[in-house]
Amino acid sequence: MHITFVLPPLDMSGGILVVAIYAKLLTDHGHHVTLVSPPHKVIPLWRKTRALLKGDGWPSRARGASHLDGLAVTHRVLDRFRPVLDKDVPDADVVIATWWETAEWVNALNGRKGAKVYFVQGHEVYDYLPIDRSKATYRMPLHKIVVARWIQDLMRSEYDDASADLVPNSVDHSQFFAPRRGKQPRPTVGFLYHEAAFKGLDVVIAALPSLRANYPDLRVICFGSVPPGHMYPLDRDIEFHLDPPQDQIRNLYAQCDAWLTASRSEGFNLPAMEAMACRTPVVATKTGWPVEAVVTGWNGVLIDVDDVDGLARGARWVLDLDEDQWGNVSEHAHQTVAESSWEKSLSLFERSLMNARNANSKT
Secondary structure (H helix, E strand, O other), X not given: OEEEEEOOOOOOOHHHHHHHHHHHHHHHOOOEXXXXXXXXXXXXXXXXXXXXXXXXXXXXXXXOOOOOOOOOOEEEEOXXXXXXXXXXXXXXXXXXXXXXXXXXXXXXXXXXXXXXEEEEOOOOOOOOOOXXXXXHHOOOOOEEEEOOHHHHHHHHHHHOOOOXXXXXXXXXXXXXOOOOOOOOOOOEEEEEOOOOHHHOHHHHHHHHHHHHHHOOOOEEEEEEOOOXXXXXXXXXXXXXXXXXXXXXXXXHHHOOOEEEEOOOOOOOOHHHHHHHHOOOOEEEXXXXXXXXXOOEOOOEEEEOOOOHHHHHHHHHHHHOOOHHHHXXXXXXXXXXXXXXXXXXXXXXXXXHHHHHHHHHHOO
């Protein structure tokens, strides 16, 4: 098949990572894949000046790193930020929207660009978005592929679409793995540094003083794709790793007794799955994939959204386990994702695209 993905401006987000994985796998399976994206919007002078006066430096939208870097797939970048139009997209069998704004663009393309598919990796109704427009995209006549069961249920209950195909994300076991191990010499927790409000970084930071009161020698590890800013400053004794190479992230997961994630909303939560693949129990809020996978007392702990005390209690439960108990929970975490594979996910993704193409050819 000839397949086109229409993307938003590129970054190091998990959503772009998943598209990059599928683009490579589809290419490896003999499909012709094209990626189309606009560059980032130009930052107005007044915003640059305000950032400089606040001490955040002179912001730039020069193209940074993305998960598409080094990917041997055709990628067309527009001359400036604007909607993707017919002239930008090759004729194909399938064209795939990957974000609410790209869904508007794909919906407006002519039929020669392929069967229209909407790859839904989250429910994009955040306060910083035009929510009415975003919600409207889920009612467009695009065939949906969703990454989690909760999104599939939401498409059915809120948008009256029972046809969305569930294709769960996976984990690359050649990249994320760890041998059986015991607890760390120092109690150690880790988390992802991400400043988007829905990621709940403030909840994690607020839970740390309580944990340190119980474990004075607590070690805290985190990593992120941007340096810590004024929104969420980190204590000096938190070990921060800026944009670590992908093949080193597993070592960070494997140095933790517990991985903490406090998202208020989450399409999937790949880091939670990756941590489990590295035999690290997860303490997670009831959002995204952890709702389906984390079982309190078996492979980690599930807590309510915005529950700072609950996050601290969940982490304490893991850290207080003795060696044998922790080893069992660690092994259960690993077993939870052991059968997951991108090849299995690709098979489902490929089948959904073919069904969309075949249904489109009959209209």
